[in-house]
Amino acid sequence: MMDALSNVKSMECELHCPVCKEIVKQPVVLPCQHSVCLMCASEVLVQNGYPPPELPPEPNSPASTPNTRSPRQARRPMPSKADHRPIDRVLRSGFGTYPSPGRRRKEPPPAMLFPCPPCGREVELGEKGLTDCLRNLTLERIVERYRHTVSLGSVAVMCQFCKPPQSLEATKGCADCQASFCNECFKLYHPWGTPRAQHEHVQPTLNFRPKVLSCPEHDQERLHFYCRTCQRLLCPLCKLRRVHAGHKVAPVTQAYQTLKDKITKEMNYILSNQETVLGQISQLESATTQTEANSVAAREQLSQSVRDLTALLAERHASLSQALEGARQRRGEALAGQVAERRSLLEHAGLMAFSQELLKETDPPCFVQAARQTHSRLSTSIEGLQCFSLAADPSFRHFQLDVSKELKLLTNLQFIQAPLAPVIDTQKTLAYDQLFLCWRLPQESAPAWHFSVEFRRRGVVPGGGARGGIQGRLAAARWGWQRLEEVGGTSAVIDRLEMDSVYVLRVRGCNKAGFGEYSEEVYLHTPPAPVLNFYLDSRWGLHADRLVVSKEQRCARSVPGLSLMQAADRALTSCHLTADLLVGDVAITQGRHYWACSVEPGSYLVKVGVGLEAKLQEWFHLPQDMASPRYDPDSGHDSGAEDSLESPPPFSFLTMGMGKIFLPQAPNHHNNHGCNGNNPRRNPTIANSNSPASSPTGLTYPLPPRLGVCLDFEKGRVTFYDAHSLRPLWEGPVDCSGPVCPAFFFIGGGALQLQELVANRMADQTPVRRVTIQSRVTNLNN
Numbered sequence: 001m002m003d004a005l006s007n008v009k010s011m012e013c014e015l016h017c018p019v020c021k022e023i024v025k026q027p028v029v030l031p032c033q034h035s036v037c038l039m040c041a042s043e044v045l046v047q048n049g050y051p052p053p054e055l056p057p058e059p060n061s062p063a064s065t066p067n068t069r070s071p072r073q074a075r076r077p078m079p080s081k082a083d084h085r086p087i088d089r090v091l092r093s094g095f096g097t098y099p100s101p102g103r104r105r106k107e108p109p110p111a112m113l114f115p116c117p118p119c120g121r122e123v124e125l126g127e128k129g130l131t132d133c134l135r136n137l138t139l140e141r142i143v144e145r146y147r148h149t150v151s152l153g154s155v156a157v158m159c160q161f162c163k164p165p166q167s168l169e170a171t172k173g174c175a176d177c178q179a180s181f182c183n184e185c186f187k188l189y190h191p192w193g194t195p196r197a198q199h200e201h202v203q204p205t206l207n208f209r210p211k212v213l214s215c216p217e218h219d220q221e222r223l224h225f226y227c228r229t230c231q232r233l234l235c236p237l238c239k240l241r242r243v244h245a246g247h248k249v250a251p252v253t254q255a256y257q258t259l260k261d262k263i264t265k266e267m268n269y270i271l272s273n274q275e276t277v278l279g280q281i282s283q284l285e286s287a288t289t290q291t292e293a294n295s296v297a298a299r300e301q302l303s304q305s306v307r308d309l310t311a312l313l314a315e316r317h318a319s320l321s322q323a324l325e326g327a328r329q330r331r332g333e334a335l336a337g338q339v340a341e342r343r344s345l346l347e348h349a350g351l352m353a354f355s356q357e358l359l360k361e362t363d364p365p366c367f368v369q370a371a372r373q374t375h376s377r378l379s380t381s382i383e384g385l386q387c388f389s390l391a392a393d394p395s396f397r398h399f400q401l402d403v404s405k406e407l408k409l410l411t412n413l414q415f416i417q418a419p420l421a422p423v424i425d426t427q428k429t430l431a432y433d434q435l436f437l438c439w440r441l442p443q444e445s446a447p448a449w450h451f452s453v454e455f456r457r458r459g460v461v462p463g464g465g466a467r468g469g470i471q472g473r474l475a476a477a478r479w480g481w482q483r484l485e486e487v488g489g490t491s492a493v494i495d496r497l498e499m500d501s502v503y504v505l506r507v508r509g510c511n512k513a514g515f516g517e518y519s520e521e522v523y524l525h526t527p528p529a530p531v532l533n534f535y536l537d538s539r540w541g542l543h544a545d546r547l548v549v550s551k552e553q554r555c556a557r558s559v560p561g562l563s564l565m566q567a568a569d570r571a572l573t574s575c576h577l578t579a580d581l582l583v584g585d586v587a588i589t590q591g592r593h594y595w596a597c598s599v600e601p602g603s604y605l606v607k608v609g610v611g612l613e614a615k616l617q618e619w620f621h622l623p624q625d626m627a628s629p630r631y632d633p634d635s636g637h638d639s640g641a642e643d644s645l646e647s648p649p650p651f652s653f654l655t656m657g658m659g660k661i662f663l664p665q666a667p668n669h670h671n672n673h674g675c676n677g678n679n680p681r682r683n684p685t686i687a688n689s690n691s692p693a694s695s696p697t698g699l700t701y702p703l704p705p706r707l708g709v710c711l712d713f714e715k716g717r718v719t720f721y722d723a724h725s726l727r728p729l730w731e732g733p734v735d736c737s738g739p740v741c742p743a744f745f746f747i748g749g750g751a752l753q754l755q756e757l758v759a760n761r762m763a764d765q766t767p768v769r770r771v772t773i774q775s776r777v778t779n780l781n782n
Contacts, residue, residue, distance in 0.1 A: 015143055018117040019044060023143060027136040032116050032123045035136045041114065045129065050112055134213055134233065144205065157204040161185040170204035180204040226255035324399050331392035338391045345381055418516035419509030420445035428491075430724075431503070431524040432596065433531040434758040435494040439507050439519060448509030448516070453484040453492045458502040458523065493758055500528040525726035528719075529592035529710050533757055534742060537585040546580050547746065554754040556582055558603075558746035579607075580746045587613050587739035588713055595742060596708040596723040596755035601659040603750025609653030610711055610718055613739040616651075648733035652718045653745065656703055663730045664698040701729075706755060711740060723755070 017024045019040035027035040046052050112129045113122040125133065159170045159182040170180035174190070176199040181189065190196045215221040215235035223233040229247035239249055270277070344350025351374075358374055361367040420442050428438040437453060484492055487507075497503065502525050506518045535553040548557045558580060588610075599606045655662045708721035711734070719731040734740065744752055 011146065015139070015146060023146075024136075024139060027139050028130060028133040029136045030114060030116055030123050030133060031125065032119050034116055034118050035139055036116075038130070041130060041133075044114065045112065048113070048115070050129070134216060137213060144203075148203070159185050161189065173202040173204045175200040175202050224252055225249050226252045228255070320401070324396075327396070327399065331394065334391035335394070341381070341384070345385075351377060351381065416511070416513040417446045418513040419448040419511060421517040422451070422490075422507050422509060422519040424505075424507070424519055424522050426522065429522060429524065430758075431526045431726075432755060432758050433527075433533070435497060435503065435505070435524055435526070436491065436758045436761070437494065437505055437507065437522075438491045440490055441509060445509075445516075446511060446513070449511045450486040450488055451490070451492075451507055451509050452515065453487055453494070453505065453507045454481040454518075455494055455503050455505045456481045457498060458504050493761075495759075497526055499526055499530065501526050527594040527596075527708065527710070528721075528726070529594040529712075531757065532586065532588070532593035532595045532742075534584040534586040534595070534754075536744075536754070537583050547582060549582075553585075554756060555752065556744070556746070557751040558749050581616065581619070582744045582746070583613075583616055584742035587741050588711060589739050590713050592710065592712045592714075594708060594710045596706050596721075597744075598706045598753045598755070599656045599703065600751035600753075601703055603657055603746075603752075604748030605655060605657040605745075606747070606750045606752055607653040607655050607745035608707055608709065608752070609651065609720075609743060610709065610734055610740050611651035611653075611743045612735055612737070613741045616741060616743055648716055648735045650735045651743070652732050652734040653743070654707070654720050654730060656707070657747075657750075659703050660700045661703050661707075661729070662698055662700050664732075704729075709742070713740065 012023070015023050017027070017037045017040055018034060019036050024035060024037050026038040028038050028041060029035050030041075042052065112125040114125050115121075116123045157170045157180050158167045160179050162168050162182060162185060168182040168184075171183050172186045173180045174186070176196075177189070181204075190199060213223050213233065215223060215238060218235050218237045221235035221237055223235050225234040225236070225239050226232075227234055227239075227244055227247050227249050230244065233252065234244065234249065238244070345352060355374055355378065358367070358371055361370065422439040422441055425438040425440060428436070430436055435455070439451075441448060484494065492507075494503075494505075502523055504521050504523055506521045508518045509516045536549050536556055537553075546558060548559055549555070597608060599608070704722040704724060706723035707729075708723035708726070710719045710721065712718070713736050716733055716736045717731060718734045720729045721727060722729055746752075
């Protein structure tokens with residue numbers, strides 16, 4: 001019994017009004033789902049400039065007797081005795097003044113705003129104020145049971161119909177009459193065989209509530225429906241309104257059962273994890289104790305730091321004062337000597353008196369012997385008189401301290417701050433053979449000693465992570481974040497990741513003050529297949545006079561060669577362009593492989609794709625006519641075109657140029673030979689290079705920063721991606737009956753750069769170049 005009473009008393013904090021901090025009385029539910037006392041809500045609205053409403057009298061229940069009534073109730077004006085309307089009618093009456101039925105309203109009254117303390121923001125009540133706020137009858141019943149359980153319930157409720165001074169204690173209450181009766185009075189006012197005998201009996205109380213909730217806008221209409229979209233209870237008439245058209249409306253019994261089941265499951269989960277709750281309580285209590293102890297230590301450290309500063313300032317003050325005193329003494333002595341020298345030049349004193357006596361000497365040899373030094377002194381004195389200057393500067397301008405910087409530092413003296421949230425550099429961050437994450441700290445941030453990089457795979461949590469309810473959140477907590485601790489610098493490489501997956505990454509800095517805030521989360525999509533590492537092959541397929549390959553063999557640029565310039569010089573109406581082929585130094589014979597490259601936006605025309613190695617060599621070794629753009633050495637079709645119409649093309653390319661990329665229609669054999677430009681022998685000038693943004697043969701889009709290519713050798717399919725977002729751009733078939741090579745075509749000026757492996761960025765030397773028929777693959781799983 002004592003445990004039950006203790007548990008009930010511990011529930012009291014849940015029954016407090018957020019405004020008055022006391023047990024709620026006549027609670028109403030705000031649109032934000034918080035409950036406040038009706039009297040408190042009205043007082044807050046009046047304080048915010050809204051007109052005072054008409055309120056019913058507060059219930060004269062045992063909890064609000066003069067001995068237990070709060071001081072705030074004494075300041076409230078008591079309502080008149082004539083006003084005994086039920087509270088639900090007052091709520092339906094609304095706040096403010098409204099025009100009479102015969103007068104048209106010029107402008108709708110402004111919506112009332114209620115500052116909700118738990119939310120920390122203003123909640124819009126609407127133009128009707130508290131009219132739309134329903135009473136929280138469930139909370140009232142809980143409060144009533146709480147009052148009967150604790151000491152407040154021991155106060156007797158007296159019969160309201162017994163004549164004083166012989167009033168008896170009430171034993172029954174009538175929900176229809178909203179009054180409490182003793183046994184005799186109840187029989188008297190509820191005679192047997194009359195309709196009153198059918199009234200509902202309740203426990204005696206003076207805080208009667210309506211039996212059921214009714215619609216605040218339609219009197220006596222019960223709330224049978226619940227709008228999931230608006231999260232409001234509706235009556236049948238409210239359901240027919242246009243404002244709820246298309247909303248998810250369910251019977252209130254269904255919403256009741258659904259919400260009850262959810263609360264039951266959540267309660268069962270919490271009750272089944274009481275050990276976790278107790279452990280966290282112990283941890284919090286320990287943290288509270290540590291907080292107190294650490295605050296005392298920090299306060300002592302602060303005092304010690306201030307004492308050290310004071311001691312250092314005192315020491316420095318003594319040193320500077322000593323230097324100033326020494327300068328004063330030296331300057332004073334110099335000026336005193338100069339004063340004594342000038343005093344000796346007075347008529348009857350010092351040097352002048354001695355000189356007068358010296359002039360009285362008549363013996364020439366003796367005079368000459370004694371007068372030489374006096375002559376020298378007099379000459380020096382005359383020079384001093386003519387060029388007079390102070391022997392020392394009396395201003396002491398050089399002994400003034402400039403403490404502006406120190407004062408600024410002392411003014412900005414603060415406790416050490418943790419680093420601010422880093423900013424992810426999305427231009428340098430990428431996912432290729434490994435994840436490369438780059439970031440920087442804001443300029444106003446405190447420096448960081450090191451960083452912590454956290455990442456997790458998205459989409460592997462059953463139930464969709466946070467979107468999967470309790471089970472999803474539990475699974476997410478079980479998977480957790482993986483970390484790279486104490487990362488120096490502002491970049492990190494993450495390996496051993498799954499292919500074709502989305503990873504979430506974030507980073508935070510750490511210094512003496514601890515860890516700072518996390519950066520914004522970034523999402524990186526790993527390639528759909530293992531990354532193929534290759535270099536541009538310079539053995540064949542390279543016209544040295546028109547193509548220049550970098551030393552690392554990962555970049556190529558098309559330049560105007562002598563033969564091309566001669567051909568253009570002979571043309572009068574048009575300029576002939578040739579297709580220059582460049583292939584990779586690796587041929588693929590099995591598996592799925594992915595690689596990426598970037599094309600310079602100013603390139604005229606560049607084609608990126610794959611092709612059969614044999615067909616590429618055959619096309620390259622055939623003679624080319626550099627003078628005539630109409631020369632076609634074959635029948636207009638590649639060798640695969642003469643075969644069955646079902647055979648896939650030997651080449652598959654996408655055309656890019658002038659900042660655009662051309663995406664053909666769904667691939668078929670004619671498109672692959674023509675519109676897609678898969679036969680460079682037949683069409684060296686590239687058909688449809690000037691096609692509009694949308695045409696029957698395809699579409700043009702802005703050129704992505706990087707283009708990804710994924711070849712599935714077994715399926716004979718090649719897919720092109722926007723390598724930055726891994727968004728598929730185009731997919732088509734390709735003949736994989738033999739080794740397939742990455743291939744590139746240049747038509748006119750242009751440049752191409754192969755994507756460098758993230759692993760190579762961290763290496764000190766360039767990897768050894770390989771020329772092989774088998775694929776050299778960098779697997780993300782290794």
